[in-house]
Amino acid sequence: MDRYRGNSQAIADLVKGHAVHRDVYVNEEIFELEMEQLFPNSWIYIGHESQLKNTGDFITSKIGNQPVLASRHRDGQVYVLHNRCPHKGVKIASEPCGNTGKFFRCPYHAWSFKTDGSLLAIPLKKGYEGTGFDADQAAKGLTRIENVKIYRGLIFVRLAKEGLSFEEFFGDPCPRSITWRTARPRVSLR
Ligand code: FES
Incomplete structure (x- = not known):
């Protein structure tokens, strides 16, 4: 039986404060969800x-x-x-x-x-x-x-046809530095 697929609360519970549940690193279902949802929907x-x-x-x-x-x-x-x-x-x-x-x-x-x-x-x-x-x-x-x-020569790709644009994903680049205004992940598992 799936423990995490379709159970967003169970996924959210994997991280509490500074504590990260070991399943984030070793659970096969989490790995599969990352392959299906996280990587294709992110700009890599x-x-x-x-x-x-x-x-x-x-x-x-x-x-x-x-x-x-x-x-x-x-x-x-x-x-x-x-x-x-x-x-x-x-x-x-x-x-x-x-x-x-x-x-x-x-x-x-x-x-x-x-x-x-x-x-x-x-x-x-x-x-x-x-x-x-x-x-x-x-x-x-x-x-x-x-x-x-292609941003300043860096090649980024999003596999999914639909999804957040590059600018939405990273936020606007800070005009006085090369750091990004990204405060939190833009893609999460479901
Ligand atoms: S697998 Fe047959 S040509 Fe590529």
Whole structure:
């Protein structure tokens, strides 16, 4: 039986004053709730623009348990993509950083994707006939993450489609310093 899911009072009771219940660190249900709710709904820092100076430069990161990658495309833009092949879910980039040239190639069946995530080529396409292969789905390429904010070169991402804007999440930056006016967490577990 779920002890914490849907029980916001039980979750609130985990922290009392300066005391933090051990379940915050070791309970699997709390971990799952964090992966489902906290990480996707928060703006997470994944890297710095200076790591992506040249076309084809990329970095990889994780948001909760979701692998992502950011790459510099030939149009000069930084694109943040799910680091997962649309065919069978294999990780596209396994290195922490590097330069992929003009495209990424999946190590499993060699589909290739441009550095903005769009599909470039599927080798031996005829071989997929009768396998349940969904051409429309494949044509979407790597899933692009829409909510990306580059603030002073720092790349932040929110996985969830709907949610607090970057400015709402962090509050207005203090004009005389680089500290944020964030006094309390903006996202909580339910
Ligand atoms: S899993 Fe990537 S091409 Fe098949």
